[in-house]
Amino acid sequence: MPKMEERLPHLVEQLDGWIEKSKSLCQHGKVASYIPELAKGNQAALGIHLIDGYGNEAMAGDASTVFTLQSISKVFSLLLALMDHGEQLVFDKVGMEPTGDSFNSMLKLELVQPGIPFNPLINAGAIAISSLITGASQQHKLDRVLDFFRLISGNEQLNYNEAVYQSELQTADLNRSMAYFLKDKGVIEQSVDDVLDVYFHHCSIDATCKDLARMGLLLAYNGYDPIRGKQLVPKRYVQIAKSFMVTCGMYNASGQFAIQAGIPAKSGVSGGILTLIPGAVGIGVIGPALNSKGNSIAGVDLLEKLSQHYDLSIF
Template sequence: MPTDFNELTQRLPHLVETCRAYATQGRVATYIPELAHAPQLALGITLRHKSGLTATAGDCGIPFTLQSISKVITLLLALMDRGEQAVFEKVGMEPTGDVFNSMLKLELVQPGKPFNPLINAGAIVVSSLIDGDTAEHKAERVLRFVRDLAGDDSPSFNESVFRSEEATAYRNRSLAYFLKDNKVLDQDVEPTLHVYFKQCAIEVTCAHVARIGLILANDGVDPSTGRQLVPKRYVRIAKSFMVTCGMYNASGEFAIQVGIPAKSGVAGGILALVPGELGIGIIGPALNDKGNSTAGVHLLRLLSEQFDWSMF
């Protein structure tokens, strides 16, 4: 890979500029009003290899909030706090084929628990399973975990995005109250949503996301220190969900066209990884109709094709 990585580093700026044009086909998220200010044509990427090599191109320094990328991180933390049995009593292990904020199958399919942890309903339940004395304590634990995985103490809450999401989250409140009524959500709704909105509003850069991806690519071990940050079993669970559910209801298409674990967020971020090799962080705020970065997905497709990344 280091030889390929040098070639990748040389090609990366051209590939980014080629894919930037696809941003015109998407739209910046506006249902969280604060996200509407993001630059539509931005596209940036950071790649971190287990050898320590790093490659960057485009607008990789633009800060953005994790949004749904945080669902992978809170899943790992909840598994570490509660274990598999407790988590999967409350959320399933199957893709839905529905949009990420759908509540359709909660009513149609018994026992009415979310199909997986990477849709909104599932992530809200997972947030309730994180240990902590208060909602703020739980949110701070999520932030500390992000900082540990990113290897940097600079990620922090974007309070403007948090307040914007909290004030307009009518669908997520509906999901949470439905889950409470179904007795799937054991905790109180508003404190649980406070944790969920806070985790989504953690602000990072592509470098942070790529480093998180590298830890996952290396089965939970920090390659620079040899420290096991997350148990291998839980990382494998998270990566399996990323393949089957990580790109919303475009996950099957993404698996065929790109073939690597990935998780997107509606701020335009993508966390991706090549197992055993490298972590990838992308920002491209213009989204397609599935809620994934339009230019970012095209960039990953080109990289996977040219460097044979597909797991399949």
């Protein structure tokens, strides 16, 4: 049987059929509204884009939709922090375990010692990670973040969505509470406002499914970009990030996704999902209608269909 990347050019017709079947689930999901600007997302949209290491692409549905990365960005802020500081310092600030709680819960921060966030992919953990991104000034930090996302996506046009950033800033009471708690415990050492500014900015980067697929391709090749022929991120750090994606990347539905699809993935509440087939393909999905866990209801179904059809599970 040919490898999946060898079949990419012939996938479009099949993808169209799967998109239509999975789209029927959109009516059962809800577009995120706790960040008001996200409520403008199209509940009926569903799209997918795949890219392999040879540059072959396949896409279907609403793959050209522009959306903000939201929690998908946490994978890459982690990589940047690791590149800035190394493992020891980073994991003095955050743990390596799934929580079983919702992504914005702060329950275990106080209940479980030593009082650091359980992992970098929940909000508290990503806020702690954002405090580790270095720069000579606040603007320098923001420039470094954007430059890094442009580098790993191969898209120099990526930019912050100012409207979404402002919307996040104005509805940030819970995240601000977490940040002040972390500041009190010494996990965060800088100004809370400055740390949250970095966090909200990387969550508000605009992207498309193609951008996610390119970022996923880099992860699939352990930090090596096969299209540009360059190692952009150390292999060890990418292995760490992918481990977190498997155990924590789909919020508190990560275990279920690991069983049903079995591929590393990270979702965001804008409806995006970044996933990959190790050593082969990067995949980006958008479907703004979310299930009760905060994941794209149709996007999850589509990826499960794809994985089960091609027997892609890494387990």
